[in-house]
Amino acid sequence: MLEIKDLHVAVDGKEILKGLTLSIAAGQVHAIMGPNGSGKSTLSYVLAGRAGYEVTSGSIIYNGEDLNALKPEERAVKGVFLAMQYPVEIPGVTTLTFLKTALNAQRRARGEKEVDAMTVLKTVRKRAAALKVSEEMLKRALNVGFSGGEKKRLEILQMSLFEPKLAILDETDSGLDIDALKLVAEGVNALRSPERAMLVITHYQRLLDYIVPDRIHVLAGGRIVAEGGKELAHELEAKGYEHIVGKAA
Amino acid sequence: MSSASAHWLDERRALAANRFAALGVPHRRIEDWKYSDLRTAIDGANDDAAASWKIATLPEGIELFDLADVGAAPDWVKAHLGTLPQNAMASSSFAHARTGFAVRVPRNKSAEPLHVTFANAGSARALVVLEDGAALTLCETLVTDGYANLGLEFIVGANAQLTHIRMAPHSAGAVQVEQYAVTVAHDGVYRAHFFNGGAKLSRAELQIALAGANAQAHLSGVSVLGGTAHADITTHITHAVSHTASTQLFKKIAGGKSRAVYQGRITVEQGADKSDSRQTAKALLMGERAEADLKPELEIYADDVKCAHGAAVGDLDANSLFYLRARGIPEAEARNMLVRAFLEEAVDEIADESLRATVWQAVEDALPGAMLP
Numbered sequence: 001m002l003e004i005k006d007l008h009v010a011v012d013g014k015e016i017l018k019g020l021t022l023s024i025a026a027g028q029v030h031a032i033m034g035p036n037g038s039g040k041s042t043l044s045y046v047l048a049g050r051a052g053y054e055v056t057s058g059s060i061i062y063n064g065e066d067l068n069a070l071k072p073e074e075r076a077v078k079g080v081f082l083a084m085q086y087p088v089e090i091p092g093v094t095t096l097t098f099l100k101t102a103l104n105a106q107r108r109a110r111g112e113k114e115v116d117a118m119t120v121l122k123t124v125r126k127r128a129a130a131l132k133v134s135e136e137m138l139k140r141a142l143n144v145g146f147s148g149g150e151k152k153r154l155e156i157l158q159m160s161l162f163e164p165k166l167a168i169l170d171e172t173d174s175g176l177d178i179d180a181l182k183l184v185a186e187g188v189n190a191l192r193s194p195e196r197a198m199l200v201i202t203h204y205q206r207l208l209d210y211i212v213p214d215r216i217h218v219l220a221g222g223r224i225v226a227e228g229g230k231e232l233a234h235e236l237e238a239k240g241y242e243h244i245v246g247k248a249a
Numbered sequence: 250m251s252s253a254s255a256h257w258l259d260e261r262r263a264l265a266a267n268r269f270a271a272l273g274v275p276h277r278r279i280e281d282w283k284y285s286d287l288r289t290a291i292d293g294a295n296d297d298a299a300a301s302w303k304i305a306t307l308p309e310g311i312e313l314f315d316l317a318d319v320g321a322a323p324d325w326v327k328a329h330l331g332t333l334p335q336n337a338m339a340s341s342s343f344a345h346a347r348t349g350f351a352v353r354v355p356r357n358k359s360a361e362p363l364h365v366t367f368a369n370a371g372s373a374r375a376l377v378v379l380e381d382g383a384a385l386t387l388c389e390t391l392v393t394d395g396y397a398n399l400g401l402e403f404i405v406g407a408n409a410q411l412t413h414i415r416m417a418p419h420s421a422g423a424v425q426v427e428q429y430a431v432t433v434a435h436d437g438v439y440r441a442h443f444f445n446g447g448a449k450l451s452r453a454e455l456q457i458a459l460a461g462a463n464a465q466a467h468l469s470g471v472s473v474l475g476g477t478a479h480a481d482i483t484t485h486i487t488h489a490v491s492h493t494a495s496t497q498l499f500k501k502i503a504g505g506k507s508r509a510v511y512q513g514r515i516t517v518e519q520g521a522d523k524s525d526s527r528q529t530a531k532a533l534l535m536g537e538r539a540e541a542d543l544k545p546e547l548e549i550y551a552d553d554v555k556c557a558h559g560a561a562v563g564d565l566d567a568n569s570l571f572y573l574r575a576r577g578i579p580e581a582e583a584r585n586m587l588v589r590a591f592l593e594e595a596v597d598e599i600a601d602e603s604l605r606a607t608v609w610q611a612v613e614d615a616l617p618g619a620m621l622p
Contacts, residue, residue: 049575051567071580073574073575073583076575076576084575088569088572090590091590092589092590093586093590101582101586102573102578103577106577109577158576
């Protein structure tokens with residue numbers, strides 16, 4: 001589903017990703033682990049199409065298509081979803097209005113029939129309950145005054161609503177206590193499916209106890225320096241990044 | 250004796266004429282007018298022409314007096330007309346204008362909304378008197394063209410409530426100069442919302458005195474400007490006594506080569522302790538050639554006051570825009586959502602639902618032009 005080859009990405013003229021290669025098939029969950037500054041967030045942003053993240057060489061092929069040629073909204077329409085590390089607060093736009101606008105924008109772009117407010121509300125409610133997203137949150141301005149946990153739960157609610165083909169979770173565990181983490185992980189696990197690929201980006205092994213990946217890649221200095229199965233997370237936890245990164249260097 | 254003249258008035262007009270003669274038409278080298286060069290904009294036009302005013306229906310309980318007949322003015326007009334501070338242009342309109350109106354809402358009377366429209370070019374005056382405990386909503390619309398100079402005085406009595414909605418839809422060739430002089434007695438409230446679609450030059454100046462304890466002024470407004478439109482809102486609120494409160498929230502969208510101006514001065518006089526003032530002005534620039542000048546100022550001569558002010562000029566927040574687009578919302582639609590949300594906060598200050606809808610419709614009408622770079 002996703003083939004990244006020798007990807008080099010610069011931000012403000014500074015090269016952050018330096019030859020990253022990675023491939024994920026439908027139905028798989030891969031984790032990217034790495035220390036701060038290794039390029040994890042850059043990878044998530046470049047996949048979502050954020051301005052200022054310049055692909056200087058290499059390629060990102062998504063379902064046979066050059067992802068880098070698409071606008072952020074076009075990627076979303078084609079099933080790419082990024083659960084953001086820092087969901088943005090948007091005063092003046094209520095959460096439910098935002099969800100309806102986004103859902104219908106995607107449907108419209110795909111040539112599907114738009115859904116009315118009542119149908120959206122019903123669909124959202126059904127998914128919101130499992131993630132403990134309250135009616136009251138849906139009525140508030142998007143992410144405004146939400147706790148860290150509430151913001152992350154709303155990200156997962158969106159993932160559930162938009163039903164992406166490729167979901168990228170950028171440090172979804174950051175700022176969560178253990179109960180919130182379990183809740184979010186359950187939400188993510190419920191969305192695992194043979195048609196869907198997931199890329200879970202995290203600094204800590206903890207999240208991977210709950211979202212068990214098929215494969216783990218260790219990112220350091222803008223490249224993948226180690227790869228392995230789910231047991232690699234525990235090795236990293238026990239021995240630290242220095243051990244692995246140093247061995248690769 | 251002509252009915253357009255009277256001894257009590259001649260003196261006040263002469264004082265105003267002298268003041269205008271001494272000050273002259275303001276221009277950009279006058280600090281208060283540096284963003285709005287009126288002298289260049291009016292280019293020799295004078296104040297002798299008469300702008301017209303129209304009140305479609307006079308709500309029950311409101312007394313109306315036509316200032317064209319000022320020689321026969323009742324005592325309440327004599328008591329108040331021309332008594333509030335006048336800047337240079339208000340001095341000119343007071344000295345020259347022979348048209349205008351005065352309305353009075355009697356003590357403890359709540360009137361239905363009063364709709365007034367100013368049209369054409371020239372000068373006009375208005376006086377609005379709310380006696381103690383009275384309440385009025387004044388909906389004012391400007392459809393002037395050419396050069397119009399309007400001077401309005403609002404007397405808000407003790408426990409009285411004046412709500413003022415001022416609509417100035419876009420008028421490309423117009424030069425609109427307005428001064429609103431307002432005094433609020435104890436426990437009185439003045440609420441105002443200003444909508445500006447922009448003109449060749451538009452300058453609305455509010456001089457507000459919170460003259461009695463617990464007097465309040467709450468101002469809000471939106472300017473939605475495109476092309477070469479200009480709109481200047483200048484406010485000066487004086488907290489003259491203790492326990493007075495004011496809030497201001499002005500939002501501006503400037504596209505094309507338009508210019509949005511906000512100057513807000515707060516004066517807290519000596520002894521006006523426990524005064525509370527908040528002012529916020531924000532502008533979003535939609536084009537590289539658009540300009541916003543926001544200047545909040547505080548002059549505090551009292552102790553123990555709360556004054557907060559903030560001003561920010563910027564582009565749409567890149568993080569918000571990316572977030573919406575990453576959820577599948579096309580860029581143009583995402584920009585629209587963010588701009589509407591930005592303006593809505595100020596429009597939401599209008600409590601009455603139907604008035605809010607009226608202002609919002611004007612925003613919608615003006616937005617497409619203002620969203621162009």
